[in-house]
Amino acid sequence: MKRACYRGERHILNKKIIITGISECLQKGKVLFLEALYPSRCPACNKILPEKKVHICPECRGSFHLIEEHYCLKCGKPVSETEEYCADCKSRKRGFCQGRGVFLYNMQMKQSLLRYKYYGSREYGQYYAEEICRYVGTQIKRWNPDILVPVPMTCRKKRIRGFNQAEDLAEKIGELLQIPVAAGLAVKKRETKSQKKLNAAERMRNLKDAFQITESVRGLRILIVDDVYTTGSTIETLAECLKESGAREIYFVTLCIGQL
Ligand SMILES: [Zn+2]
Ligand SMILES: [Zn+2]
Incomplete structure (x- = not known):
């Protein structure tokens, strides 16, 4: 038996x-x-990569412009050798403590991001997140954020695009650096008007009631994650909203950042 x-x-x-x-x-x-x-493609030239483990072709390494020195000590925008702060950070108080963008938002990066966001090249996300961690991972650890908050987009836009690139980057960075991601914490309730013709104050007003913070963030150190920083008004407004909801310190990281 x-x-x-x-x-x-x-x-x-x-x-x-x-x-x-x-x-x-x-x-x-x-x-x-x-x-x-669906073979993986190079985020710079879009050619099929020889092997899965490689995220960029060897000859394309260096084709995106890294911002390693001469950047604003507050927002990370490129500045001249003699300057410490950019014109925006010199002229007014910012809603965040500090932030960094890894690459310059130049034509090559614009095209790479277009393919990533609109033409299905989502595999670029892994390369982008790894580069962010490689170049500003130490800085992120120094800021010591409790959570990562991706810049939200409206449900409608996310449905049309199929994903939120800021969320995708935040999740991958969170996994690499072992920091929790609070994706639904900040929501965007409505679309905002084009920001291009507005000044800084108008931009912030335009965005402010579009964001909603859904949970208490009292006492937290938060790192906002986004793909691009240009005028900074989106990140700054989100930072203000998080601060009003009790957050202690706000930092940000973006894949790329515009020149002045
Ligand atoms: Zn390539
Ligand atoms: Zn600045």
Whole structure:
């Protein structure tokens, strides 16, 4: 009786091993099939990458302009060698403590982001997040944020685009640096008018009631994550909203940042 039971158990165990083996094979097959169907492409030249582990072709390394020195000590925008702060940060108080953008928002980066956001090249996200962590990971750790908050977009826009790029970056950075991501904490209730013709004060007014903070953030250090920083009004307004909801310190990180 005892022996029959043992045999039965072994039979079940063997069956389990076979089933696990089959499902692992199917999973691997699925990955290979998807890789063949949607091969990873280089975020700079968009050519198919030779292997899955590489996120940019070797010859394209260095094609995005890294901002490693001469940047505003407050917002991270490029400044001349002799300056410490950009014109915006010199002229008014900012809603955030400090922030950094990793690459310059130049034509190559604009095109890369267009493919990532609108033309299905979502695999670029892993490269972007890894570069952010490689170049400003130490700074992020120094800021020591409790949570990452991606800049939200309206539900409608997210549905049309299929994803929120800020959320995608925040999730990948959060995973790499082991920081929790609070994706639904800040929501955008309505679309805002084009910001281009508005001055700084008008921009902030235009955005302010569009954001809503859904949970208490009392006493928290928050790192806002976005893809691009240009005028800074979106991040600044979100920072103000988070501060009004009790956040202690607000920092930000973006993949790229515009020149003055
Ligand atoms: Zn390339
Ligand atoms: Zn600045």
